[in-house]
Structure formats: structure tokens, C-alpha cells
Amino acid sequence: MKKITKETYMQWYEDMLFWRKFEDKLAAVYIQQKVRGFLHLYNGQEAVLAGSLHAMDLSKDKMITAYRNHVQPIGMGVDPKKVMAELYGKVTGTSKGMGGSMHIFSKEHRFYGGHGIVGGQIPLGAGLAFADKFFDRDAVTLTYMGDGAVRQGSLHETFNLAMLWQLPVVFICENNGYAMGTSVARTSYDTDIYKLGLGYGMPCSAFDGMDPAASAEAISEAIERARSGGGPTFLEAKTYRYRGHSMSDAQHYRTKEEVKEYQKIDPISQVKELILDKKWASEDDIKVIDARVRELVAECEKFAEESDFPPIEQLYDTVYEQKDYPFLSHKLQ
Numbered sequence: 384m385k386k387i388t389k390e391t392y393m394q395w396y397e398d399m400l401f402w403r404k405f406e407d408k409l410a411a412v413y414i415q416q417k418v419r420g421f422l423h424l425y426n427g428q429e430a431v432l433a434g435s436l437h438a439m440d441l442s443k444d445k446m447i448t449a450y451r452n453h454v455q456p457i458g459m460g461v462d463p464k465k466v467m468a469e470l471y472g473k474v475t476g477t478s479k480g481m482g483g484s485m486h487i488f489s490k491e492h493r494f495y496g497g498h499g500i501v502g503g504q505i506p507l508g509a510g511l512a513f514a515d516k517f518f519d520r521d522a523v524t525l526t527y528m529g530d531g532a533v534r535q536g537s538l539h540e541t542f543n544l545a546m547l548w549q550l551p552v553v554f555i556c557e558n559n560g561y562a563m564g565t566s567v568a569r570t571s572y573d574t575d576i577y578k579l580g581l582g583y584g585m586p587c588s589a590f591d592g593m594d595p596a597a598s599a600e601a602i603s604e605a606i607e608r609a610r611s612g613g614g615p616t617f618l619e620a621k622t623y624r625y626r627g628h629s630m631s632d633a634q635h636y637r638t639k640e641e642v643k644e645y646q647k648i649d650p651i652s653q654v655k656e657l658i659l660d661k662k663w664a665s666e667d668d669i670k671v672i673d674a675r676v677r678e679l680v681a682e683c684e685k686f687a688e689e690s691d692f693p694p695i696e697q698l699y700d701t702v703y704e705q706k707d708y709p710f711l712s713h714k715l716q
Contacts, residue, residue, distance in 0.1 A: 384603035385437060387596055389663045395595050396654045396669075398436075399429040401676045402454035403651060405463060406626075408680050409453065409470060413630050417688075418470045421499075422484050423451040427593075427625040430650035431557055432458050434598020435525055438606050443520065447495040447508045448527035450485035451557075455527075456494040461487075463679070464686040473690035480693045481701060502528060502535030505554070509541045512552035512615075523551045523609045525602070531562025533576055542583045542617070549614035553605040554580075556617070557592065559624040564636040580617035592620030593648045625649075 406424040413422050425432070428451075435446075436458045448455055453470065457463045461477060469476025470484050477487050487497040495511060498504040508526025515522040532538065533556055545552055556576050560567060567574050580587030586608065590601035598620065605616035623645040627634045646652075658664050664672075 384600060384607075387437070387599065389661070391437060392654055392658055392661075392663065393672075395433045395437075396651065396658060397672050397676065398458065399433055399595070399651045399654065400673065401463075401679060402429050402432070402457065404676055404680045405454060405457070405467070405683065408684055409467070410626070410630065412471075412684070418484065419472070420483055420485075421450070422470075422630045423628065424624070424626045424630075425451050425454050427645070427649070428557055428559060428620075428622045429454070430595040431527075431555070431592045431598050431620045431622055433595035433650070434600075435555075435602050437595070437599040438603040439523075439525065441493075443493070443522040444606070445493040445495060445511050445515075445522060445524040446527075447504045447511065447524065448497070449501070449504055449529055449532065450497065450499050451529070452485065452487050452497040456487050456489050456492065456497075459489065459494045460492040461489045461494060464683045467683040467687040468690050471687040471690070472692060473687055474693040474697070475686070475690040479697060479701060481697070502532040502537045504528065505532065505535070505538050506541045508554070509545050509550055509552055509615075512545070512550040512609075513548065516548070516551055521610065523553060523606050525553050525555060525606075527555045527557055529562060530556060530558040530560070530567050530576060531565070531570075532556075533579060534562070534570060538579070542580065542585060542615075545615040546583045546585055549612065551609040551612075552615045553602065553609055554615060554617045555602070556619045557622055558619050559622050561624075561628065561636065563628045564632065564634075566636065575619070577617055577619035585615055585617050586613075587617040587619075589619040589621055592622030593645075593650050593653070595650060595654065 403426055406426050412418050432455055446459055453466055457466055465477050469478055469482055472480040474480050485497055485499040505528055508524050512524040558576055577587045577589045591597040601618055608616055
């Protein structure tokens with residue numbers, strides 16, 4: 384595992400704060416109807432991503448996740464302005480404005496979505512890992528899912544094949560306590576989700592998903608196992624989301640007191656306190672970072688606001704590779 388240093392923590396603080404403020408801005412413009420459709424925010428779960436990025440080799444490893452997927456591509460190297468533009472439905476977005484909130488992609492940065500079908504990304508992640516093993520590319524794929532997705536049959540089919548073929552994949556369940564509005568305790572006799580790996584002989588364990596260092600340690604071990612030919616791992620990140628499942632979620636299934644309790648272990652606050660306690664930075668240094676984050680979020684918003692919507696002709700230009708496709712009409716109604 385790569386060493387965790389003062390610089391690591393400083394980077395974690397700035398990255399996680401930016402991801403939080405980026406999502407907060409999206410929530411604000413969603414209310415203004417500048418972002419439409421569904422919107423699932425990552426607030427509270429940032430430590431899982433921070434730890435993952437520290438553990439990965441970003442020059443070759445891949446990432447695939449579900450529809451809570453705005454900040455992961457940013458962490459992988461995608462321009463955040465393009466991510467926000469995509470959510471605005473603008474032509475400057477990562478998918479030219481045609482993917483939207485749940486379908487952020489970047490082949491260049493090895494981020495493969497963004498998938499709206501619950502659990503649909505699980506076999507796709509194994510497929511990416513299969514390709515890497517087939518072509519001997521020495522890469523590992525991190526495949527994320529929510530606690531609700533582990534109830535899908537596709538997970539079990541994928542786990543079986545991943546073990547059978549010893550694929551270089553790390554499956555990570557981000558257990559934030561609720562599948563939409565249903566608690567894990569109401570859907571699972573055994574609430575230790577990671578134990579699902581036991582039935583397949585898959586190495587499996589849980590870690591504190593509110594701590595980036597704990598996340599980095601667990602994911603590093605799993606990546607090293609996969610890269611050395613040891614096959615897949617199933618990890619459960621014990622985390623929490625501070626906002627609803629989506630923007631339309633009234634959150635009647637939990638109390639405000641419960642949310643406040645989890646806010647006491649906010650990963651961003653924990654990292655900030657550690658930095659200050661270790662005297663790695665002063666309050667003034669933190670304020671400089673905070674200002675830099677606000678400025679970058681504002682730049683993203685400005686870029687998205689000022690970008691154009693896609694021309695209607697784009698509907699015909701991004702689906703078919705064959706230019707003279709015989710069943711395609713260019714007559715615009």
C-alpha cells in the first residue's frame with residue numbers, strides 16, 4: 384500500500400470538500416430546474432472514493448459504479464466542468480449532454496459509468512476485469528454497488544464466474560444503510576453484507592467507510608490480491624448518506640436525529656480535525672483551501688450555464704457508426 388502522509392491528508396481534505404460542494408451546488412440548481420430528471424448525491428460517502436483513489440493505479444485501473452456517480456469520474460481525472468455540463472444537458476458535457484446524471488462516462492480516464500439499472504454494473508465490472516485478464520493488461524477493476532443492489536441475482540451469477548475465472552476485480556458494496564427507503568435490517572437476515580462472499584469462497588471483509596485511511600487500507604489489500612493473480616474480493620464499506628436517496632426522497636424512513644449522529648463522524652470534518660491536531664495546517668491554511676474549492680465550483684457552474692444545448696441533429700450523429708445507415712431519416716420534424 385502507498386504510504387499515507389501529510390500530503391495525502393491535505394489532498395483528501397481538498398478533494399472531499401470539493402466533491403461535497405460540487406454535489407451541494409447540483410442540489411441547488413436542481414431546485415431551480417436547471418438540472419432535470421433524477422439526481423442522486425454522494426454526500427457523506429466521500430471517504431470511500433478518497434481511499435479508493437489512493438489505492439488505485441490511475442494509469443491503468445478501472446472504475447464502474449451505479450447512478451450515484453458524479454464525483455467518481457472527477458476523482459479519476461475527468462474535468463469537473465464537463466461533468467456539471469453533462470448534468471445540465473449541455474453539449475460540452477462528458478456525453479455531449481445526452482447521458483445526464485446517471486450516465487457519466489470517460490473511456491480516456493477508465494471510468495465506465497454511471498448505470499441506472501440497479502445492479503446492472505456488477506456483471507459489467509466483471510466483464511471489464513475479464514478483458515484485462517484475457518489481454519494480460521495487469522489492471523484491476525473496482526466495481527461499486529449499493530446495499531440494495533446485493534439483492535439482485537446478477538450479483539450471485541457474477542460472483543460465481545469471478546471466482547471460477549479468478550478475475551482481477553474488487554467488488555465494493557457502499558452500505559449507506561438504506562436501499563432507497565428500506566433499511567438493510569428489513570431486507571437481510573444477516574446485516575453483515577460482506578458475508579455474501581463466503582458462499583463463493585471469495586475473500587471478504589468490512590471496513591469503516593467514513594474513514595479514508597481505513598478505506599485505502601482495505602481496498603489496497605484487495606487490489607494487490609487481484610493484481611497478483613489472487614482473484615476477486617468483496618468489501619463492504621460501512622458508510623452513510625446525508626441526503627435522501629434522490630432529490631425526490633422525503634426521507635420519512637429515518638429521523639433527523641439519526642442523520643445528526645452520523646454527521647458527528649463526517650469524513651471531511653474528521654480529516655480536517657486530524658490535520659489541525661497534527662499542526663499540518665493552520666485555520667488560515669484551511670480557509671485558503673475552502674476558498675479555492677468555492678472558486679472551482681463557481682467555475683464549473685459558469686461553464687455549464689454558458690454552454691449550449693446540443694443541436695437536434697446530434698440525435699442522429701451519436702448512435703450509429705455507419706454514416707449511410709439505411710433506416711435512419713435525417714428529415715427533422
